[in-house]
Structures are given as structure tokens and as C-alpha cells.
Amino acid sequence: MLLLAGFALVSCSSNPAVEPDAHAQLDLSDEPVELQIVSMSEWTSHIDSVNGKIAGVSVPSAGAAVLAAYWDLDRAAYPGATVVLATGDSFGTSPPLASFFNEEPAIIALNLMGLDLDTFGNHNFDQGLEHLQAMIDLAEWDYLAANLTRVPQNLRSVAPYTVRDVGGVPVAFIGVIDPQAPTLVFPGSFGTMDVTAPAPAVLEAWQMAQDSGATSFVVIAHLWSETTEAGGLKGPILDLAGALHRAGMSDRGILIGEAATAPLICTIGESASCSYGPQQEAVTPMTPGPEGMFLVQNREQGKTYTRIFLTIVPKTGVITDRRVEFVVPVADAVTPKASVEAALADYRQRLDEAKSEQVCMITGNFDVVTEDIRSREVAAGNLIADMIFEYGSSPDIAIINSGGIRSSLPSPDYIPQDSSLSRPPGAAPWNLLRGDVEAMLPFVNFIVELDITGTDLWATVEHSVAVSTTPDAGPFLQISGFRYWFDLNRPEGSRVCRIELDDGTVIEPDGKRFRLATIDFLAQGGDGYVALPNSEGFTRDLLTDVIIDQLRKHETIGPEDYFDAERMRINNVTGVTGGCTF
Structure with a gap:
């Protein structure tokens, strides 16, 4: 920006000792x-x-x-x-x-x-x-x-x-x-x-x-x-x-x-x-x-x-x-x-070359907007959590925060230049490309595996339930490998009434350990998950690369493969008589 004669741009560092500038003494117009x-x-x-x-x-x-x-x-x-x-x-x-x-x-x-x-x-x-x-x-x-x-x-x-x-x-x-x-x-x-x-x-x-x-x-x-x-x-x-x-x-x-x-x-x-x-x-x-x-x-x-x-x-x-x-x-x-x-032309060309890599075919939209991924279980969240679970070295459970999943699949934020590809709003199946996955998962996160106690898992799930009642709850977890039930009418901190592995094994809030696959952001206590840094673990590969590699193992995927209304992973039994009785 051009400065007029007689004035100077004045910035100060974080040091509060600032000398008054010369233009403070000028006779400014009234x-x-x-x-x-x-x-x-x-x-x-x-x-x-x-x-x-x-x-x-x-x-x-x-x-x-x-x-x-x-x-x-x-x-x-x-x-x-x-x-x-x-x-x-x-x-x-x-x-x-x-x-x-x-x-x-x-x-x-x-x-x-x-x-x-x-x-x-x-x-x-x-x-x-x-x-x-x-x-x-x-x-x-x-x-x-x-x-x-x-x-x-x-x-x-x-x-x-x-x-x-x-x-x-x-x-x-x-x-x-x-x-x-x-x-x-x-x-x-x-x-x-x-x-x-x-x-x-x-x-x-x-x-x-x-x-x-x-x-x-x-x-x-x-x-x-x-x-x-x-x-x-x-x-x-x-x-x-x-x-x-x-x-x-x-x-x-x-x-x-x-x-x-x-x-x-x-x-x-x-x-x-x-x-x-x-x-x-x-x-x-x-x-x-x-x-x-x-x-x-x-x-x-x-x-x-x-x-x-x-x-x-x-x-x-x-x-x-x-x-x-x-x-x-x-x-x-x-x-x-x-x-x-x-100035952007070269970036566009280089991006399109990298992003147009085929991953698999997709039969429907994994929606994260209208299905409100930040407050409940959705197919897109189950997909990513399952991919993390499948990649892990024999984990018991997997979690990812909904706020890390930023776009649907295929992504409306990624538009490939190749017009011959099958893409929405045309009829499915569609080509799912690397660019879609990277638009969905834009953060630089790495897979981490932790050995956590049942007590820490209960605290983690309680936190996810607590934030689910707030608007735009990015910390709300999408999960794999386990299921849980909760009642919002119960006092905060004791709303979760049951957690079990997919095979039905009940997880008690005690010292028994379970292998958790997640992302480094959560493992370090991000989004308020303060129980997770208590655990020992190790870091693995970049999340987006892992998801792409896992998706390549599937010729075709669809949201119906990752959402079962008859066997929900996250079960809200608020107001259901006997909902928390097992």
C-alpha cells in the first residue's frame, strides 16, 4: 500500500517499549x-x-x-x-x-x-x-x-x-x-x-x-x-x-x-x-x-x-x-x-497430473454435510475409521475425529480436468481419484497406534458424547472395531452405559489394555482427548497415503457397505425405556 508523504508505517515487535513516531507530532487535519x-x-x-x-x-x-x-x-x-x-x-x-x-x-x-x-x-x-x-x-x-x-x-x-x-x-x-x-x-x-x-x-x-x-x-x-x-x-x-x-x-x-x-x-x-x-x-x-x-x-x-x-x-x-x-x-x-x-497455471497442471490417479470406483456419495458427520455415525466416518483399523497392526479399535474429515467422496472441492471420467452429477459408479481423498483429508496427520486402558477408552468416549451436543462438534469421534451406547439424560461424565468390541466382548472402565489405531493429532491430546497421551505407542504412515492404499484394495466401494442401520456402532438411547439396561 502506498503511504502519503509525511507519514511512516509503524509496526512494533512484541516488546512493549515503543518510541513515539515522528508523525505523532504532525498537525493533522480537522x-x-x-x-x-x-x-x-x-x-x-x-x-x-x-x-x-x-x-x-x-x-x-x-x-x-x-x-x-x-x-x-x-x-x-x-x-x-x-x-x-x-x-x-x-x-x-x-x-x-x-x-x-x-x-x-x-x-x-x-x-x-x-x-x-x-x-x-x-x-x-x-x-x-x-x-x-x-x-x-x-x-x-x-x-x-x-x-x-x-x-x-x-x-x-x-x-x-x-x-x-x-x-x-x-x-x-x-x-x-x-x-x-x-x-x-x-x-x-x-x-x-x-x-x-x-x-x-x-x-x-x-x-x-x-x-x-x-x-x-x-x-x-x-x-x-x-x-x-x-x-x-x-x-x-x-x-x-x-x-x-x-x-x-x-x-x-x-x-x-x-x-x-x-x-x-x-x-x-x-x-x-x-x-x-x-x-x-x-x-x-x-x-x-x-x-x-x-x-x-x-x-x-x-x-x-x-x-x-x-x-x-x-x-x-x-x-x-x-x-x-x-x-x-x-x-x-x-x-x-x-x-x-x-501465476497459478503451473500449479494447476502439476496438481492435475498428481490428483488424477485412479483409486477405485464408487457407487454413491459418502456425504459429510447433510448427514452431519460431526454429531452422529455416518458412512463416510465409518469408511475412514475402518481403513485405519484395517491398516493397523492387529488393533482392537480405531477412532478419528470428525473435524479431520473435511469433504464428501467424491469431493466437490476437487474437479479433475479429464472430462471423460465418470463424476457427479452423472450416473454412478464414479471414478474415485487421489484428489478426492486428499480433499476429504487435507490435514497432515500420521497413523499412530497406542495401547490404552479400558478406563482411558471410557473417558475418551465420554468426551466424544459430551461434545456431540455442541454445534459443529469437530471432536466428535467416528469409530471402528467397537460399539457403544449412551444416554444424554444421565449426568455428564457418566452418559456412556456400555462399550463392547465387535465380537461382543464388553470393555470395562478398568486397567485392561487394548490396541488403538488413530491419528497423531488425537494421540497427543488434540480436541480435548486428554486421556490418550497417557498411553505408549508408535507412529506409522501418512493418513492420506494409508487411506488411498487401503481403498486400492477394493475394486468398488459404496456407502451401503459402511453403514448398517440394524447394527449401529454409536447408539443414542436417550429417552428409550431400558436403553441403558444390559
Whole structure:
């Protein structure tokens, strides 16, 4: 981004000793100016188009080259007064075009798209600090995280805030991440860094930024909101907004959160006033209430992005007007940016050559979306758990977290170039390709075998049952080699009433040992499975390679082979008279 004469870009390291910048002493204008903040949330390397929605109808939208074209137009409308930013997870859990090349194409695309600033989401840490540092080094934008401790000992080129001149206004941009993020990734992925409470970190960074001359601020926060049973909203992004309002900051800045289920604006003051964008048109203008902290949330993957227009008095930083446009970046409304497409062409060719490898034939869809893999037993989960079980060295049981299974089979996220292949929506059987499996299982996980006690298995299953009652429960387990029954009306921690092996052998919560095949993420206590690190074990091969090798042993597979409604593995007997009586 170009900086106007007389101003400097100011970033600080995690060291709180920051010298005030020279431009803090400049005589800033007291005439209001309008600037534009362009933001997106949780892009997760969706380089190709996704399905946006206008008036309930799906339309091809976004993708790197399309977003780049939109953002070029946005910058041209407000030259020198536009900043493009993201709120974390711009890469991670990615479609194959990015994940196959360790996210490198996504970073190159974002460089060409003109991203200026970003913070971290938990998925940025999925492959550990060495990989994250490589992505930071490749990126041409700045990463901000005010609530990470011991950053210099773990990462380079990460600051709590930066001050940028935007249209004559010295604006502080402050990043914060979810304090729960370390529990959502492989243990140790944060190195020695801890994530502290967002509000105190933002307040400290804002004070330091003012010492460096900032008069206004934008917080980019990888924090969420969700709907309550009463129809309201709750979540850490709303808690942060309330804290900033109580600190008297509502007229000096705005807050942008992680992705929501629909475009959302809120003003958080003495009470919260929130509105969802209906997206009846490609561009939906919305005006927030006049009082309170202004909060914006987009949809994920670029399905919407926001243009936030702020009228600010540079000298005081006071915002005198604020409005927002939620944009569905419809693909055919612009000419995709050629330089982005050219930079990705070689990756596409190399990917297609690797991904088009035939694995087997498939007679039906192993669905993970409409069948809600994160709350119950489904064929796709049974398939992967069975493949892990079959690969193991005579395990008794196998488990995998549903959150690690990211796409259906065949995968809608993988589109082979060979049009002669049999693929949905054509008639089955379909060609199942390597690209489908890698889209389904994008994380870098290895098979691990552990010797666990019956007590630890009961604790593990209890945790899976407990999380099944929460929305979008990624930790919920898909299983193989055993069955269990549970009753949600029983007290938490004692809801499981029976566990047995496939041969009917009852597993008691005692010291008897069983061989468990799983993935290293769970074996190290990821997703809250704290009983598993108590066990001794060993690491084997890469999960995706194992699944592909196991599938090759089958000429044809179908969901009917991996789901038996008459003999369920996971049995919810809540409300069933005598359901827990054996």
C-alpha cells in the first residue's frame, strides 16, 4: 500500500517499549475524510470459485482471480485511502490446489490480490511453526497478533499492531486470535506461545499505537459469534466489542470478526443491536446504529466480503459516519485478474497430473454435510475409521475425529480436468481419484497406534458424547472395531452405559489394555482427548497415503457397505425405556 508523504508505517515487535513516531507530532487535519476498509474472513485458500448466494440462489463467486479484480476496482475508487485485510485462516483446511503444495499457491495468490494485513486463526498453525514461518516469509503483507506471548522466541515478522496512513488518517490495525486456538490444533503447534485474553491485549496495543501517533483503530479478530437458543447472539467477539465500548473506544474504531453463517453487523453499547445481511442483491448496503462499538462479520471463503466506509476526523480520530456494503463477488461480473491466473497455471497442471490417479470406483456419495458427520455415525466416518483399523497392526479399535474429515467422496472441492471420467452429477459408479481423498483429508496427520486402558477408552468416549451436543462438534469421534451406547439424560461424565468390541466382548472402565489405531493429532491430546497421551505407542504412515492404499484394495466401494442401520456402532438411547439396561 502506498503511504502519503509525511507519514511512516509503524509496526512494533512484541516488546512493549515503543518510541513515539515522528508523525505523532504532525498537525493533522480537522476536516473529515472518507476511507475504505475491505475485509474478508476465513478464506482458507479457496483459490477457485465457490458458491455464493443471492436471494437464495447459488452463483459462482469469489476465487483468487475474481476477488483480485473486485479489489482492484475498490482501490481505484478510493486511491490511497483503502486497506485490504483478513481476519485469520486465510490458509489452512484448504482445497487441493493449495494443500497439495503446502499452501504456497494461496500465499502467492494473496500477494497478487493485494492483501495488506492479516491475523492468525487456528488453522494457520495446523502444520506447525516451521511451516507457518515459511508462509509468513513468503507473504507480502503484515501479520498482527496482540494477544500472543513470547512471539520473538517462536516467530519472526509478527507484530501486535501497525499504524498506517489511510487517506490522511493514522489508523492503528490491531490483531487478536482466539484463546482457544491452541486446543484446536496439534499439541505443541504454538511452540512456547500462549494466547492471552483479547480485551486487555487490544487496550494495551491501542495505547502503544496512540503513542506512535494513531488517532483511530481497526481490530481484526479471529473471534466468533453464535446464535443463542433465545435467538440472540453470544461469543467472544461480542465480549470484546463490549469491553472496547466500556473503555470509551466506540467512536474511534471498528471491530471485524471471523466468518459468520451470514453477513452480520452489530453495534454493541449498553445493549447489542445486530442485523444479518439478507443478500438479495450482489451488493447489500447496511447502516449500523449510531451508538456503540461497530462490529462486522463476513461469510467464509470469500462468499461475501465487506467494503466498510468510515468518515473520520484525522486530528481526533473520531468517526462521524460509518456504513458497510456486503458484496457477493459474482464471478461473471468482472474479468478475472490475468496475473493471478497466470501465476497459478503451473500449479494447476502439476496438481492435475498428481490428483488424477485412479483409486477405485464408487457407487454413491459418502456425504459429510447433510448427514452431519460431526454429531452422529455416518458412512463416510465409518469408511475412514475402518481403513485405519484395517491398516493397523492387529488393533482392537480405531477412532478419528470428525473435524479431520473435511469433504464428501467424491469431493466437490476437487474437479479433475479429464472430462471423460465418470463424476457427479452423472450416473454412478464414479471414478474415485487421489484428489478426492486428499480433499476429504487435507490435514497432515500420521497413523499412530497406542495401547490404552479400558478406563482411558471410557473417558475418551465420554468426551466424544459430551461434545456431540455442541454445534459443529469437530471432536466428535467416528469409530471402528467397537460399539457403544449412551444416554444424554444421565449426568455428564457418566452418559456412556456400555462399550463392547465387535465380537461382543464388553470393555470395562478398568486397567485392561487394548490396541488403538488413530491419528497423531488425537494421540497427543488434540480436541480435548486428554486421556490418550497417557498411553505408549508408535507412529506409522501418512493418513492420506494409508487411506488411498487401503481403498486400492477394493475394486468398488459404496456407502451401503459402511453403514448398517440394524447394527449401529454409536447408539443414542436417550429417552428409550431400558436403553441403558444390559
